Amino acid sequence: MRKFIQKALNRIDRIDHHQLRSLFLDLADENELLEMVLDSMIDGVMVADTEHRLILMNKQIERFLPLHDPDWYEKQIWTVIEDEDVAEFVRDNLQDQISVRDKVFTIESGSKKRILSCSIVPLVLEGGIEGNLLHVIEITDQREREARLRRAENLASLTTLAAGVAHEIKNPLGSMGIHIQLIQKLANQLEEEKKTKLTEYLGVLEEEVERLNKIVVDFLFAVRPMNVEPEPTNLNSLMDDLADFMHYELEQKGVAIERDFSSDLPELQLDEKYIKQAVLNIIKNALYAMEDGGVLTISTKNEGNDVVLSIRDTGHGMDEETMEKIFEPYFTTRDFGSGLGLTLTYKIIKEHMGEIQVESKPGKGTVFSLIFPVPEGKRRLLDWKGEQDEFSDSDR
Numbered sequence: 001m002r003k004f005i006q007k008a009l010n011r012i013d014r015i016d017h018h019q020l021r022s023l024f025l026d027l028a029d030e031n032e033l034l035e036m037v038l039d040s041m042i043d044g045v046m047v048a049d050t051e052h053r054l055i056l057m058n059k060q061i062e063r064f065l066p067l068h069d070p071d072w073y074e075k076q077i078w079t080v081i082e083d084e085d086v087a088e089f090v091r092d093n094l095q096d097q098i099s100v101r102d103k104v105f106t107i108e109s110g111s112k113k114r115i116l117s118c119s120i121v122p123l124v125l126e127g128g129i130e131g132n133l134l135h136v137i138e139i140t141d142q143r144e145r146e147a148r149l150r151r152a153e154n155l156a157s158l159t160t161l162a163a164g165v166a167h168e169i170k171n172p173l174g175s176m177g178i179h180i181q182l183i184q185k186l187a188n189q190l191e192e193e194k195k196t197k198l199t200e201y202l203g204v205l206e207e208e209v210e211r212l213n214k215i216v217v218d219f220l221f222a223v224r225p226m227n228v229e230p231e232p233t234n235l236n237s238l239m240d241d242l243a244d245f246m247h248y249e250l251e252q253k254g255v256a257i258e259r260d261f262s263s264d265l266p267e268l269q270l271d272e273k274y275i276k277q278a279v280l281n282i283i284k285n286a287l288y289a290m291e292d293g294g295v296l297t298i299s300t301k302n303e304g305n306d307v308v309l310s311i312r313d314t315g316h317g318m319d320e321e322t323m324e325k326i327f328e329p330y331f332t333t334r335d336f337g338s339g340l341g342l343t344l345t346y347k348i349i350k351e352h353m354g355e356i357q358v359e360s361k362p363g364k365g366t367v368f369s370l371i372f373p374v375p376e377g378k379r380r381l382l383d384w385k386g387e388q389d390e391f392s393d394s395d396r
Contacts, residue, residue, distance in 0.1 A: 044136035048077045050129065052094045064116055064136050065107065077134065083107055086118065093120050094132055104139070106320065113359070115140045147324070170216045176209050215340075228351045230269035235307060235372075236261040239298050242276055246283060254293025255286075262301045268372050270352060278348040281341040282311045282368045289315025289366065302374075309370040318360040326358065 038045060044061030048054055053074045066082040069075070078091035086105055093100050101119045108114075117139050123131040180202055187198045243257055250257050286296055294314035301308050318326070325331045327346045349356045353373055360366035 042137075044134075046077055046134040046136075047123070047131060048094070048134070049131045052076050052078075052132070054080055055131070061134075061136060064114065064138065086116075089118065090120065090134060113140070114138055115143050150328075170213070173209055173213050173216065177206070177213075180206050180209065226274065226347070226351050228271045228274060230271050230352065232267040233270040233272060233275075235265055235268055235270070235300055235309060238270070238272055238275060239279070239300065239309070242279055242283075243298060246280075250287070250296060253287055253290070255290055256295050258295060258297045260297060260299035262299075264302050265300055265307055266302070266374050268307060269375055270372070274348045274351070278345040278370070279309075279311065281345045284341065286311065286313035286315060286366070289313055289317070291315075294365075305374050307372045307374060309372070310367055311370075312365065312367045314365045317362045317364050317366055318358075319362050323358055323360055327356075 038056075038058035039060070041058055041060055044064045045056075045058050046054060046061055047056035054072050054077045055074065057072070065086060067080050068082050069080060072080045077094070078087040081087040081090060083105070086107070089100075089103060089105070092098075099121055101121075102117045103119070105116050105118060106113060107116055115138070117137050119135045121133050121135065122129045123133055184199065184202055187195050187202065190198065239261065240259070243259060247257065283296065290296070290313055296314075297310070297312040299310045299312070301310075322333065326342050328343065346356055349370055355371040357369040357371065358366065359369075
């Protein structure tokens with residue numbers, strides 16, 4: 001098409017009115033086809049001229065990157081983009097004439113979070129640069145799949161490593177506990193001063209043995225196959241019981257608990273003891289994040305074919321790097337801890353065919369969302385919006 005236009009321009013003086021009209025109609029059709037193709041793309045595209053002024057973009061880019069001004073034509077590209085990090089990235093690299101591929105950004109638009117990969121590439125025509133193109137693709141699902149795969153691999157590694165080691169450690173720990181008790185009996189025969197001192201030392205040893213034993217138990221729990229026995233369960237009642245159980249501990253730490261339960265939840269197939277353990281692990285992390293007190297909110301809601309249980313705290317929050325690691329075995333931000341609590345929580349939720357999502361920002365608290373599928377039978381009942389059968393029993 002470009003060669004045809006060039007030929008037409010070379011003989012523009014000899015083109016009559018009808019030929020010129022036909023040429024413009026062809027160009028209009030070609031331009032309409034170009035716009036249709038661009039707007040049908042699942043990738044976002046912005047095109048700038050050699051002065052970095054925006055001359056073309058498709059609809060998908062507006063879904064990915066909120067814009068300052070709908071009147072964007074011929075404005076410098078970075079002044080149009082609302083997100084400051086992306087705008088700075090585009091400005092710096094265009095001004096320095098640097099091509100960049102696959103720079104990753106996390107964009108929040110309302111309650112939705114997108115992970116975008118942005119590339120800046122030059123527009124080349126016959127060996128010369130005629131401008132630049134910003135190419136944006138969404139990689140949110142890809143990153144989530146990679147995270148799930150990494151967690152599964154970590155759990156497999158944990159199984160291989162810990163299954164043998166945990167048993168080997170547990171046996172001498174048991175022996176140490178028995179011998180501590182024997183020493184305590186002998187200590188009772190000593191004079192009071194020596195007895196007091198020895199009892200103090202033995203108490204420290206006993207605490208350490210107990211702590212190590214708990215870590216080993218967590219290891220064994222993590223690596224053994226779970227014997228999940230799901231039964232029809234009212235999630236609201238289960239969370240009510242758990243909130244009542246934790247009430248006094250939360251109160252002592254200056255944490256208020258709020259409950260926001262949806263009234264239209266279907267019954268779910270859950271193993272109550274495991275779900276309680278999973279949520280307890282999250283609550284204990286929330287308490288650690290709210291050392292100076294705060295608010296813990298437990299909420300439930302029905303979202304079509306899923307039920308979402310959310311645990312929200314007002315603690316110190318997490319950065320992106322920490323969030324990527326919290327489900328990995330042995331990872332912990334505490335001075336004391338096995339780093340297995342959230343690993344076990346993740347395993348429990350997966351055993352229930354559910355999903356777990358985390359949203360957090362430093363200084364703004366954290367939300368854990370546990371997503372459970374509604375059983376098929378309950379799902380059909382929830383989805384049915386039809387009228388009652390028009391025939392009564394007497395008509396049959």
